[in-house]
Amino acid sequence: MPAGFSIQFENIEKRFGMRLALRGITLRVQAGEFVALVGANGSGKTTLLRIAALLVRPSAGTIKIGGEGTQTPRAIRARCGMVSHATLLYDELTAEENLRFFARLYDLPQANTLCAAALERVGLSSRARDLVRTFSRGMRQRLSLARAMLAGPRLLLLDEPATGLDPKGQGWLGRELARLHAEGCTILMSTHGQNEAQSAVTRAIRLEAGAVAEDSGDRGDLGAILSGGASEK
Amino acid sequence: MSLARATGLILAKELRVELRSRELLSTTLVFVLLVLVLFSFTFDPTAAETHRFGPGLLWLAFLFAGSLMLQPSFVREQTNDTLSALRMAPIDPFAVLLGKLAANAVFLFIVELILLPIFAALYNLSILPVLGRLLVVLSLGTLGLATTGTVFSAITAQARLRELLLPLLLFPIVAPVLIASTEVTVGLFSEQPELNRVWLVFLIAFDVVFLTATWLFGEYLFEE
Numbered sequence: 461m462p463a464g465f466s467i468q469f470e471n472i473e474k475r476f477g478m479r480l481a482l483r484g485i486t487l488r489v490q491a492g493e494f495v496a497l498v499g500a501n502g503s504g505k506t507t508l509l510r511i512a513a514l515l516v517r518p519s520a521g522t523i524k525i526g527g528e529g530t531q532t533p534r535a536i537r538a539r540c541g542m543v544s545h546a547t548l549l550y551d552e553l554t555a556e557e558n559l560r561f562f563a564r565l566y567d568l569p570q571a572n573t574l575c576a577a578a579l580e581r582v583g584l585s586s587r588a589r590d591l592v593r594t595f596s597r598g599m600r601q602r603l604s605l606a607r608a609m610l611a612g613p614r615l616l617l618l619d620e621p622a623t624g625l626d627p628k629g630q631g632w633l634g635r636e637l638a639r640l641h642a643e644g645c646t647i648l649m650s651t652h653g654q655n656e657a658q659s660a661v662t663r664a665i666r667l668e669a670g671a672v673a674e675d676s677g678d679r680g681d682l683g684a685i686l687s688g689g690a691s692e693k
Numbered sequence: 694m695s696l697a698r699a700t701g702l703i704l705a706k707e708l709r710v711e712l713r714s715r716e717l718l719s720t721t722l723v724f725v726l727l728v729l730v731l732f733s734f735t736f737d738p739t740a741a742e743t744h745r746f747g748p749g750l751l752w753l754a755f756l757f758a759g760s761l762m763l764q765p766s767f768v769r770e771q772t773n774d775t776l777s778a779l780r781m782a783p784i785d786p787f788a789v790l791l792g793k794l795a796a797n798a799v800f801l802f803i804v805e806l807i808l809l810p811i812f813a814a815l816y817n818l819s820i821l822p823v824l825g826r827l828l829v830v831l832s833l834g835t836l837g838l839a840t841t842g843t844v845f846s847a848i849t850a851q852a853r854l855r856e857l858l859l860p861l862l863l864f865p866i867v868a869p870v871l872i873a874s875t876e877v878t879v880g881l882f883s884e885q886p887e888l889n890r891v892w893l894v895f896l897i898a899f900d901v902v903f904l905t906a907t908w909l910f911g912e913y914l915f916e917e
Contacts, residue, residue, distance in 0.1 A: 515777055516917045538783035546774035552710045564702050565782040567694045591713075607778070 464646030465525050465539070465615040466491040467512055472521035474507050474670075481507045483670040484521070489648060491526070494641045494660055497650040498685060499667035505650035506544075508667070509617050512648060513542050525615065536615075538566060541608030544619035547600045548607065551593035555584055555603050558592060559610060566611045578606040582636075597624035605636060616640060618649035622657040634659040651686075658686055696791070699784040703792025704799075710769075711800065717762050721804055725758040729808065733815040740817065747816045748878035752871050754812075756838065758804050759867075760860045763842035766793050767850035776915065786912040790843060794907070797846075798839035805831050823881040826888050830881070833896040834874035840903045841867050847914040869899055 467489040474482040482504045489495050497505045510516040511523060514533050525536050542548065549558050559578055563571035579585045582602040592600060601624065608616060618637075622630045638660035641647055651658060664685035666674040676682040711717055732750045736742070770776035779789050809827075813820045820827060845862045849855040873892040880889040 510777075510917070513777070513781055515780055534783045537781050540781065542777070542781060544774060544777070546777075548774055548778040550706070550710060550775055551773065552713045553706070557709070561702065561706050562778065562782070565694070565699065565779075565784055567783070 463614070463644050464491045464493075465536070466646065467615070467648065468522075468524040468526070469508070469511075470522045470524070472508070472511060472518045472523065474504075474511065474516065475519040481670050482511075482518070485667075485670070485672055487665070487672060487675075489646060491646055492641070492644050494637070494647040494662045495649070496658055496661040496664045496686060497648065497667060498652070498664060498688065499650075499673075501652075503667040504670040505667055506619050507670075509542075509544075509619050509648060509650055512615075513540060513617050539611060539614040540617065541611065541613035541615070542617045542619070543601070543604050543608045543621045545623045547592070547604045549592050549600065549603060552591065554589050554591055555579060555595070556588040558603065559607060562607050563610050568611060574610060578610055579603075581609075582606040583632075598626060598629040601625055601629065601633070605633070609640070613640075613645060616645050616647045616649075618647065618657075620650055620652055622651070622655045625655075625657075630655045630657055633657045654686055661686065694784055696785045696788050699782075699788035700791040700795065703779070703789060704795045707792060707796035708799070711796070717765060717800055718803065721758050721762045721800075722807060724761055725754050725804060725808055726811065728754045728757055729812055729815060738816070743816045743818060744882050744884075745879065747812070747818055748882060749875045750816075751808075751812050751878065752834065752875045754808065755801070755805055755834070756864070756867065756871055758808075759801055759838040759842050760863055762800055762804070763797055763839070763846045763863075764849075764856065764859050766797055766843060766846040768846075768855065771850060780915055786915060787908050790847065790907055790911040790914070793846075794839050794843040797843050798835050801835045801839055802831065805835065818882055823886050826881055826886075827878070829888075830874055830877045830893070830896070833893070833900060834870055836900045837870035837874075837896060837903065838867060840900065840907060841870070844903075844907055844911070844914065847911075870896065873899065 469485050469487040472482050472485040485508065497508065499505055507516060511518055514537065553561065556575060559575035560571055563574055568574055579588050582605060584599060584602055592603065601621065622633055625633060634657045637647060637657060641660050664676045664682050665672055666685050666688060674685050676685050738746055767776065780786065809820060842863055845859055849858040849862065852858050873896045876892040877889045880887050
């Protein structure tokens with residue numbers, strides 16, 4: 461499997477009207493790292509992730525997403541997956557139709573086989589032909605992860621992916637993320653409270669009021685930062 | 694992936710979602726049918742008046758259909774933030790707009806085709822002799838409505854008062870389409886039916902200009 465992407469945030473600022481959501485964030489995420497972003501609501505985690513997903517243009521600063529053949533935004537998007545609290549799925553389509561639609565948009569070869577394998581991997585094969593609107597929160601989250609993993613991502617952006625999952629679901633998510641990390645995928649995950657999805661995290665960064673307050677990669681304590689994220693809840 | 698293939702995929706998805714939910718077509722059809730019936734009862738036009746005012750009322754009804762139908766186009770994508778998923782796909786961003794535009798045009802055209810015979814019956818107009826030319830006008834007018842409507846639907850989707858905002862923005866911009874389409878349709882229902890070429894060219898020009906502008910600047914509509 462090819463190595464994950466590295467991300468370099470350089471003096472990133474983001475302003476929404478009068479409110480400054482991010483205040484000069486400079487951060488380097490190495491290829492293959494599994495980074496947890498913790499912090500209270502409104503600390504800028506989601507905005508930073510959406511900037512990394514190239515969905516939000518920063519008001520100031522630059523972002524560089526590295527990796528072989530990633531000169532264009534389209535090439536980066538082709539190998540970037542995202543899971544957020546919203547499912548990014550169509551309720552009126554079946555699980556199979558959702559995956560097939562995105563597989564074709566990503567121009568993946570053998571889309572049908574790929575989708576069947578993805579559904580098998582997240583344990584939803586038996587519900588492949590059911591409408592997503594009939595799924596529980598946990599099932600939607602599994603399908604959302606299957607969609608994000610379809611193209612074999614080299615960068616996975618997760619915005620509180622454990623939201624709404626029961627402990628069993630969180631355990632499953634933790635194992636899936638650990639496996640992806642072991643395969644070399646770079647993972648940037650915002651999290652709000654300690655859960656089993658964090659089991660494979662290699663670095664934790666605490667954001668506060670749109671700035672980096674603590675970084676375990678910079679003499680910070682990984683466990684303390686993660687549990688600090690929990691206490692903020 | 695080519696623009697055409699990505700557009701086709703998004704169009705197919707839109708049609709599938711609508712065929713499954715039937716939210717847009719059924720509600721719009723009932724609403725516009727009511728508008729046409731109310732117009733006919735309110736004005737009770739004579740035969741001469743029908744030829745003069747009928748096309749205008751018809752296009753007003755289509756405009757109401759458009760404003761009702763185009764609103765959910767991008768709002769639907771916000772329910773589960775699927776617009777982000779589309780924006781993250783490695784496709785030309787214009788394909789998202791074009792796929793939605795094509796779907797909106799198809800939905801509007803279906804409503805128009807169903808309403809046309811009802812309109813003809815209510816206003817005692819004979820549409821069969823001019824059907825071919827009428828379809829040309831309908832296609833061009835619908836394309837103009839769908840193009841502007843899709844763009845403004847994308848602009849207003851994130852606004853709080855989007856239900857009010859879309860007609861407020863759309864109606865002034867789409868007024869030239871309404872006027873041109875009405876003028877061409879009036880020409881078709883006159884005693885000597887003819888295609889008003891000046892207004893027809895105007896309609897084509899409007900469609901080309903707005904499609905080009907959408908292609909050039911459409912990407913910025915999605916920026917956060």
